[in-house]
Amino acid sequence: MITLNSVSKHYPAGFGKTYVLRNIDLHIKEGEFVSIMGPSGSGKSTLLHILGLLEDASEGEYIFMDQPVQKLNEKKRTALHRDAIGFVFQAYHLIDELTVYENIETPLLYKKLSKNERKSKVADILDRFNIVAKKDLFPSQLSGGQQQLVGIARALVAEPKVIFADEPTGNLHSEQAEYIMDTFKELNQKDGITIVQVTHSEHNAQFGNRIIKLKDGWLD
Structure with a gap:
């Protein structure tokens, strides 16, 4: 599903280049749950952004x-x-x-769906995440855990093949974090959605079935 061949990322620095990622070779199969780990500055988020088409690689093939x-x-x-x-x-x-409803509906506005189709999909996902009662609230009226659930619901409503998660529990306390990670595990195991997460947490990394470690831009 995902293959990187000798992918590097660099930025101009003076007369030279500063490398954030170097010669990354990576293969992720459909249905995997992969955790990317490494210290701050190791290139984790840059790698995730390249995988998620938010940034371009400087060299190599994706x-x-x-x-x-x-x-x-x-x-x-x-x-x-x-x-x-x-x-x-x-x-x-x-x-x-x-509102929560409108946030979740947003990705569907870019697809050629009728209003009724959008309504049905949002209703299903609100129900799945037990947040029907929150649909008319604004993000500021929700706890961090509830906001992240809405974020996951929004990511899921368009039925993606893969979810990329960047430190998805970084702003949550431990109980909320556990619930979010359990949610990802269920999406992976029951729905077969491929998940690639970046995390600092050894505990969260164990929810995946494979851990990739980065150090100074290289695969460790």
Whole structure:
């Protein structure tokens, strides 16, 4: 499903380059739950952003669902992102001015769905996450754990093939964090959704079936 061949990422620095990732070779199969670990500055988030089509690699080849990412034009790349990828962020990234319902509906507005189809999908996911009672609230009226649940619901509503999660429990206390990680595990095992998470937590990493370690931009 995901293949990286000799992928590097660098930024200009003076007359040279600063490398954030170097020669990454990686293969992730459909249905895997992979945890990416490493100290701060090791390149974890950059790697996740490249995998999630939020950033481009500087060198190397990225194949995502049989598509050579570097060769895709902007339109095809946007369509691939919209149809296949869900993203969950540490800082939730909910839209403050929108209700829970509207936040979850947002990804569906970019698909050619009727209002009734959108309504049905949002209703199903609200029900699944037991947040029907919260649908008319705004993010500021929710706890951190509830906001992250809404973030996951939003990532899932468009039925992605893979979810990329960047420190998804970083702002939560331990009970909320455990619930979020259990939710990911269930999505992976019951729904077969591929999950790739970046985490500092050894405990959270164990929810995956494989751990990838990065150090100074290299695979450890």
